[in-house]
Amino acid sequence: MSEKFNKAAETKRWIAGAIVFVILGLVGALSNSYIVSLMTIVLLFTFMGQSWNLMLGIGGQLSIGHALFVGLGAYSVGVLYLKYGISPWIGLLAGMVIAGSVGAVLAWLSFRFEVHGIYFALLTIAAAEFARIMFSGWEFVGAMQGLFFPAPTGEVDISMLRGGARFYYFVALALAAIGIAGTELISRSYLGYVWRAMRDDDEAARALGVRTFRHKILVISISAASAAAGGGILALVQGAIFPDSIMGMGISVDVLIGPVVGGLGTAFGPLVGSLAAIPLNHLMGALGDSLGIPGLNNIAYGVILISVVWFLPDGIWPAVVRGYAAIKGSLFARPLKLRKAEE
Amino acid sequence: MTTLLDVKNLTRSFGGLVAVNDVSFALAKGQITALIGPNGAGKTTCFNLVAGALKPTSGQVFFQGQSIEGAPPENVCRMGIARTFQIVRPMRDMSVLENAMVGAFSWTRNVSEARSTAYESLESVGLVGKANARTDQLTMSDRKMLEVAKALSTRPKLLLLDEVMAGLRPTEAVSVVQVLRKLAESGLTILLVEHVMRIVMEVASTVVVLHHGAKIAEGCPKDVVADPQVLESYLGAGFHA
């Protein structure tokens, strides 16, 4: 029956995913340094976008303040490494625990006092802005002057997560793969089912025994922790941490643009969306600089967001999948009766 | 006869309106009971109070001897009370099968176990052929049956059905009635809200009648439809059993 059909489709998805990542691996090995550093950012935002996507696309909880978690991850790595010489691996772990806990507490407080939906989203912005201002005045973490990593020697040191641009490309690639595979696994597990149920209808899910209160806290906490891992790597890639950029609204927007443009709640949406939006942002930024029009990149973001919402409301990736299915359907159309019998 | 659910002096008001007014009744295990009454009588509110979706203003609800009023709906469900919504609430972006799987996760985390339970639930309401459909492709009566399947997947001891046969063709209603009988024979207790008196007469062993939030009659269907107060307030002068 359809069971077998689903299994085959599932295997195909994993193979397709593996092919995409082999290609991305080749890109990392063969491209020039400009492409490599641009694509590193794309992949990091694919991963962070996926964390955001898990929370909204599957869990139904909107955050517009993911910069909070990204920043906590970045500072955990930076402070532990630069002040105490502790490996960024430990820093990443610490950042994930801290961000996961902050996310959980924020969610608990919010839902405990019946702050839901868009009001919760506003709370995430407030929390991120609060943290940004706090870190801006905190001398120990460098305040407005920020934190600087020593320039990379080009030598790869895996235990310290240090290396050149190409090294970080592959770190980001691994992270993106983990993000996509992890989302796929979670959404096929019981968590995926109960989270999507609570996303679609909280009250109906509760009537079916879903303990939505704790599941909301869980999904937000997991999302926050993984955003922090992305933030930690982002700090290493950029070599510096400034509160205004790592915890600013700009990061929150960069995180959500991939999944929104690419396709909410899908495994490949954040990758497709980041691939479309981030290079465009950089190109327009450069073009704007050379033409003397600052903020051209923001206009480009606005235009791509509005056009996607207008023309492809569920994102680029679902549209591609639909298009593919339509083409395949017309090419391999068989009598309906035959297909019915097979199922 | 063991009592599964015991509702005592249940009252709920919305501002000045007393939607459920001092209502008491008990459900015997394995029986089908019908809750009837004109529009706005307080039937759905009564369901919401039992299922934990609303907190009572006063009164008690005992399930298997345990006091449950005021407990959150997810806990009430996990104790063994499943309900359907009169205004159907399918999970929009999940398939029919996935909708039917959700309830199973109240007692298992195993996805394939949940899937086979969902197939069983869909089978018993005749929806198995539409397992992979989207919910917006279903007819209204199929959506009502999906509500039942979703509830069945939680493996309830008590099933609250709010007008699930409304809009069904008579032949469809007959098959649903058979499904309900079978479920009751297997030990499930059912409380159903139903407007079609023919179905109530056929399926219910006890009828509870609400009017303006208050219970005006209770008993076996034959007696209840002969009750002058019921005739006047609900069935109208023209009704003959």
Ligand SMILES: Nc1ncnc2c1ncn2[C@@H]1O[C@H](COP(=O)(O)OP(=O)(O)OP(=O)(O)O)[C@@H](O)[C@H]1O
């Ligand atoms: N949440 C609410 N807030 C205010 N009033 C409510 C609410 N829910 C129900 N009511 C009112 O309580 C009364 C009982 O409503 P209820 O839905 O329980 O009736 P019902 O017997 O299920 O009717 P129907 O046969 O139309 O479904 C109605 O007057 C209704 O307007």
Ligand SMILES: [Mg+2]
């Ligand atoms: Mg009602």
